[in-house]
Amino acid sequence: MSVNGITIALKDLRVEFRTMRMIVTMVIFSLMVIMAFRFAFLFYSVEAEPTIIAPILWVTFTFAGMFGLVSSFSKEKDTGSLQGLMLCPSDRFSIYLGKLLSNLVLLLIVDFAALLFFSVFFDFDYGGNIVPIVSLVMLGSVAFTIVGTLVAGLSVNLKGRESALTILMLPLIILTVLMPAIIATSKALDGQIGDAWGEIRIIGMFALVYLALSYLLFEYVLEA
């Protein structure tokens, strides 16, 4: 990662942890989603149903994550400081990398909070599967953020950018990140992580494809 990318990420995280503008919203939103699912499954024991647990977790990660992505470029666009970044002597991809890193840190914090909320509200013990589950959450979050940061950059110049981000992003991640992550997490919850290599490969491959696309496109994305 370029030095300027790290500098941008550290600046973003400093601003975020000083204001707690997005992280609090994202964590509370994830809590609300988990609680909504708890009420939906009030008379249902999910303990023995990894095929239900995994979608609950990934729907929570996805929609909470989108909150953070929307604001990753939009506030700087509105204040004009995005132009300040674009005027710095580095390629525009380093802006992407900086945003990618700061978005990822925020998303991982929300992911871990959501895992904890799920455990508390569903009285669920991850047991010996916690390491593979956390690893899958991290891999899926990296892929999600790679796509999301590109789409957030693309949508920042559009009218109605919040809805544009969701509309543009979901088709890109459903088959390439979300479904494989849900299937792999179901297998991990069932203690069968060894059977999830196919899904892990799909997520990893598409993450690399989207990263390469971002490298090629981002020079033009912010100017659009």
Next chain:
Amino acid sequence: MIEIENLVREFGRKGVINGIDLRVEKGDYLVILGPNGAGKTTLLKLISTLLRPSEGTIKIDGYDVKEDGVAVRRRIGVLGHVSYLYDELSALENLRFYAKMYGVTLGLEEIKAILSRVKLAHRMNDLVGTYSRGMKQRLAIARAIIHKPKILLLDEPYTGLDLNGRKILTDMLREFQKHGMTTVMVTHDIERGYEMGNRLAVIIDGKIAADLRKEDVSIEDFKNRYAGLMGAA
């Protein structure tokens, strides 16, 4: 040195810059005037690599803005009516951030010295969000010159500055002139433009309608010519 040849920039089908040829020599202080929507700010955005030309070329010290954007950005400082600063960071943190982004290593004393020049050293640890508009613009001046650019691009730089801020900016710009810095300033203020620049250009409908050396025209003549061009447009 800035060399612009046959520059065209279109937004959709609408041409905003319609064939500009311009050469700004080292040490020149070019003031660009023109009505709203004439293409002045777009021209600065093209020179500073914020926008890409649709046709034509812009070279800064021989570096093409399309091909060598990083090298171009290293050589320019931009001061606009937007400060590019972060309200949630202090003045010190803002300048440290931009210094790192420009690859400049500055110690605390050096940053303090820069802030002293814009009379903000006593507020360096305060969040920029607590600053007045004029103070932010003064800090923006410090941000624009933190990497010691060879070329300064100014877009209505006096906007929002009080008398003290105007004097600070004017003094700094004069000092840069003495040291041979190349400056391009977009403004609506004819008198200030005439006072500061050594060359005056008028843009109308994305074309250079006049390009005069200051020594060839008095302020009154220039005002009359400008009014004539506005009337013709």
